Amino acid sequence: MASLVSSSSSSIAVCLISLSFVSVAVMAATPRRAIDVPFQKNYVPTWAFDHISYFNGGDEVQLCLDKSTGTGFQSRGSYLFGHFSMHIKMVPGDSAGTVTAFYLSSQNSEHDEIDFEFLGNRTDQPYILQTNVFSGGKGDREQRIYLWFDPTKDYHSYSVLWNMHQIVFFVDDVPIRVFKNSKDLGVKYPFNQPMKIYSSLWNADDWATRGGLEKTDWSRAPFVASYRGFHIDGCEASADAKFCATQGMQWWDQKEFQDLDGPQYRRLQWVRQKYTIYNYCADQSRYPTMPPECHRDRDV
Numbered sequence: 001m002a003s004l005v006s007s008s009s010s011s012i013a014v015c016l017i018s019l020s021f022v023s024v025a026v027m028a029a030t031p032r033r034a035i036d037v038p039f040q041k042n043y044v045p046t047w048a049f050d051h052i053s054y055f056n057g058g059d060e061v062q063l064c065l066d067k068s069t070g071t072g073f074q075s076r077g078s079y080l081f082g083h084f085s086m087h088i089k090m091v092p093g094d095s096a097g098t099v100t101a102f103y104l105s106s107q108n109s110e111h112d113e114i115d116f117e118f119l120g121n122r123t124d125q126p127y128i129l130q131t132n133v134f135s136g137g138k139g140d141r142e143q144r145i146y147l148w149f150d151p152t153k154d155y156h157s158y159s160v161l162w163n164m165h166q167i168v169f170f171v172d173d174v175p176i177r178v179f180k181n182s183k184d185l186g187v188k189y190p191f192n193q194p195m196k197i198y199s200s201l202w203n204a205d206d207w208a209t210r211g212g213l214e215k216t217d218w219s220r221a222p223f224v225a226s227y228r229g230f231h232i233d234g235c236e237a238s239a240d241a242k243f244c245a246t247q248g249m250q251w252w253d254q255k256e257f258q259d260l261d262g263p264q265y266r267r268l269q270w271v272r273q274k275y276t277i278y279n280y281c282a283d284q285s286r287y288p289t290m291p292p293e294c295h296r297d298r299d300v
């Protein structure tokens with residue numbers, strides 16, 4: 001990770017701008033409802049500590065991106081399976097060039113990763129949500145959607161349900177993507193490497209907005225993303241553990257979480273039909289033969 005960057009006191013001051021919060025408790029319907037806890041219970045800053053501001057004893061946290069640096073945080077523990085959620089209010093106004101990420105990542109060489117990446121845009125232009133799954137070092141499974149709301153206006157919950165059977169990406173209570181365990185089809189599935197949870201805000205104007213055409217307008221800095229929630233409902237394991245002692249016994253292991261139900265598949269279908277921008281499964285120039293998991297994940 002980037003080294004600790006010290007910033008001038010003036011940039012600390014500009015990061016402490018917004019003290020008003022709209023509190024909207026919207027949670028996934030199916031996974032167990034998360035209890036909001038303070039940031040420091042489960043998370044620590046990763047880099048640029050002075051670009052993170054804490055409010056109400058850590059119930060709310062803001063990440064600040066300015067020309068000198070972005071910032072990020074990570075979970076204290078590593079987890080094998082569970083439900084991982086965060087309430088985020090994205091950078092408002094002109095956020096073109098910025099990326100806010102929320103992801104799970106293993107620390108070992110055969111990399112597993114489950115990603116939400118929110119690509120900012122010019123004022124009143126829509127954010128893009130890009131998701132990806134890496135398993136056993138292989139990624140290249142990007143999907144991109146527009147959201148059905150303005151993610152800068154209120155807090156929304158973004159969460160990942162991960163068990164032995166499936167990985168589900170939720171936006172509020174809507175499943176927007178599923179990655180099923182397709183080991184029988186020869187597709188590696190993350191199952192034996194604990195992951196940490198990360199979030200960060202950084203400048204990616206070389207690729208993020210309209211493929212890098214829109215540059216970050218630094219006269220609009222600082223860019224601020226707001227967070228609350230911070231609950232982690234997972235099986236904590238040491239970073240090099242291969243299994244979780246309670247596997248099979250947790251709520252997320254039970255039958256009702258091993259597949260989406262009919263109404264959930266219909267909502268997934270609704271997202272696909274109305275909001276999809278890009279789907280690797282449908283990219284024939286990149287994949288002349290469709291990747292094996294695509295049918296099972298109902299991506300096509």
Ligand SMILES: *[C@@H]1O[C@H](CO)[C@@H](O)[C@H](O)[C@H]1NC(C)=O
Pocket residue numbers: 119120121122125126127128208209210211
């Ligand atoms: C930004 O807005 C433009 C124009 O509406 C759109 O084409 C693009 O997909 C939007 N999002 C990003 C991240 O570029």
